[in-house]
Amino acid sequence: MTTTEIHSHGFQDLPGLMGLMTGDEKHGPAATSTLDALWVLYDRVLRVTPATVDAPDRDRFLLSKGHGPMAYYAVLAAKGFLPVELLPGFGGYDSPLGHHPDRLLVPGVEIGSGSLGHGLPLAVGSALGLRAQGLTDPAVWTLIGDAEFDEGSNHEALAFAGAAGLDRLHVVAIDNSSATHGWSGGIAARFEAAGWSARTVDGRDHEALFEAFTAPHPGRPHAVVAQVETKN
C-alpha cells in the first residue's frame, strides 16, 4: 500500500474499515460512540503522523476507554498508522489488534488500555513530563467514556490537573449515558468545578467537535464532553 492510497481514506470509508474487523458491512457511523470524535481529532486536530509516532514533540492521544476499539483501529488505518490488511485479523492470535489495544504491538498507540480509569492519570504524567523537558507545545489528549468516569482514579487525576493548571492536557469524554448511576448535573460540571475549561457538544457534529477541541483555554486543562445517542 502506498502513502497516497493511505491518505485517500475519508470518514465515509470508516464503516467499511470497521466491517473488515467485524465481518459486518452495514456499520453506520452510529455503530460506535467514539467514531466521530476520533476522526475529527486525527483528521484535523492532532499533530501526529505515521512518520512522527516517536517524535518527542508529537501530540499524544491516549485511548483510555479501550473497549470496542474498532473505530480507533479504523481511524489509525485510514490515516496510515497501520496497514488496512491487518484489520481482518482483529482479535486473532497472530494479530497485533486486540479487543483492547496494546501500545507495544501497534505503532501510534500511546497506551495499552482495557482496564478503565488509567488513561487520564497517565495523561497527567505525560503532560508533566513534557513540561519538565521544556516541550510546552505538544498537546496531550485522552478519551474516556461516561461510564468509565465512575472509576475513582479519574477523579484523582482531574482534581490534581485542574489545581496544577496543566493547560496542555485535554480530555474528550464520550457521553452515551451508559453510567449506571448517571452524572447528575453533567460531566462537564465536574471538570469545571476542578478548574478546567469544559464544553459540551453534539458528539456527531464534526464542526462542533472541531470548534470545541480547538477552543482556547489558557492556564487550564480542557475537557470536551461529546454527547451521542444513549447506549441501546
Next chain:
Amino acid sequence: METMRERFAVVTSELLEQDPRTAVVLADIGTTGFAEVARRHPDRVVNVGIREQLLIGTAAGLALTGMRPIAHTFASFLVERPFEQVKLDLGHQGVGAVLVSALGSYDWPAGGRTHMAPGDVALLDTLPGWTVHVPGHTDEADVLLRHAVADGDANVYVRLSAHQNAAAQPVEPGRFLTVRRGTGAVVLAVGPMLDAVLAATEGLDVTVLYAASVRPFDSAALRAALGSRADVVLVEPYLAGTSNNAAHEALADLPHRVLGLGVPREEHRRYGSMDEHLAAYGLDAAGLRARITGFLR
C-alpha cells in the same frame, strides 16, 4: 542514626540536580525533605496530594515521555493500594520507575495494620521484571538508591526501613555477600535481619549470607554457599516464605530443605514497638535461634 528516609531525600535531591531525566512523585508523604529541591526544580518534584492511583499513573506518564520517575510513599499505599497501576501503568506499558517505600512490615506498630505491608515483595513477585532492594543500613540505601535510578528504565522497588543493622555491608546490587562461613546449613539474612541472624547463629556451624537485593535472586551465591547438606534458612523482614520459591528454583536439581522465616501472615492485632513485634514474630535473636536450631536438629 540517620534514617534511610532522610538519606533518600538527600540522595534524590542530588540526583535531581544532576540528571534532568529524574523526577520525584510524592503523595503528601515525605514532602518535607524535598521542599528545597522543589523550589529549584518545581517541574520535577510533583506532589499529587493523597492520591495513590495518580501517584503511580503520574510516574508512568512521566516515564512514557522519557523521564526517570521516582515515586515514594509508605509501602501500604505504594504497592498494595495502587497495585493495578503498578501492574498496568508500569509493567504492561513497558515503562519503568523506581518505587521507594517506607514503613514496610512493622516499622510503626503503634500505627496498626493499616500501615503495615508485609506482603509487598510477594505481590511484586506476581509481576515480571521487578528488581527489589532491601537495604539494611542507611549507607546501603544510599548505594542501592543511586544504582536503582541509574538502572536504565528498569522497574525497581527500594524498601526503606526504620529497622537497621549496626554496620553497613559492602553491598553489590544483585549479589549476596558471605558474612560468616561455616560447613553446614546456609542462613540467608535479608536487609535489616542481619544483626539478629548473626546473634542467633553465634556458635553454630552455618554459613550466613546477606542479601540487600533479593530480586533477581542470587542463585549462584546460594548454591556456592551450600555445605554438606542443602539446608537453607531464609530470614526476611516481610511475609514469611516470600523467597521460598526462588530458593527452591535455585536448588531444583538437588535434594534440599528450605525454612522460610519472616513476618507471619496472621494479623498481629497489637500496637507497641518494633522490638516487641519482632519478638512476637519470632524474628529476634532468641526466636530465630530456637527455630533455626529446631530445623537443623
